[in-house]
Amino acid sequence: MREAVLHCAAIKDGQFAHFTPFQAFVTVNQWHLERGFNGFGYHGLFMPDGSWFPGRPFEMIGAHVKGHNTGTLGFLLIESRQITDMGRFEDFFTEAQRCALTAKLAELPGLETVSGHNDYAPKLCPGFKVRSEDWL
Secondary structure: OOEEEEEEOOOOOOOOOOOOHHHHHHHHHHHHHHOOOOOOOOOEEEOOOOOEEEOOOOOOOOOOOOOOOOOEEEEEEOOOOOOOOOEOHHHHOOHHHHHHHHHHHHOOOOOOEEEEHHHOOOOOOOOEOOOHHHOO
16 A cells, blocks of 8 residues: 555544543444445554554455545544644644554555545545654
C-alpha cells in the first residue's frame, strides 16, 4: 500500500471514554454494518491510550473513503474530545496515539503518502490537516 488515510470516529465528548479497544471496534463495526458495509471498514484503530486494535487485513480493500479504497489503508483514531471545527492533531488526539500511529506507519514498506479523509471529501474528518511529512 502506498497511502494511509486517517479518520476520526465523529463521536460526542466522552462517548467512548470507558471503551476497551474491542468495544470501540464492535461499535464502529455495527455502524458500518448498518450503513451496508461488509463490516468494519478500517484496517485498524488507535485508542487515546495508544493501544491498537486490528481491523481488516491489510491485503483486503477497506471501506473508508469513497472512491479511494483501493490501494489505501484506513486508520481510525478515536478522538478524546468531540470535533466540531478543524484544529490541530493535539486538539483531539493524544501523544500516545501519535507515537503508536507513527510506529505503525513505519512498519509499512512502500508507504509514500499519509492523508486525511478530508482530502477526499468535504468533511472535518479527521479534524486536522494531514501532511505526509509529519508522519513519514
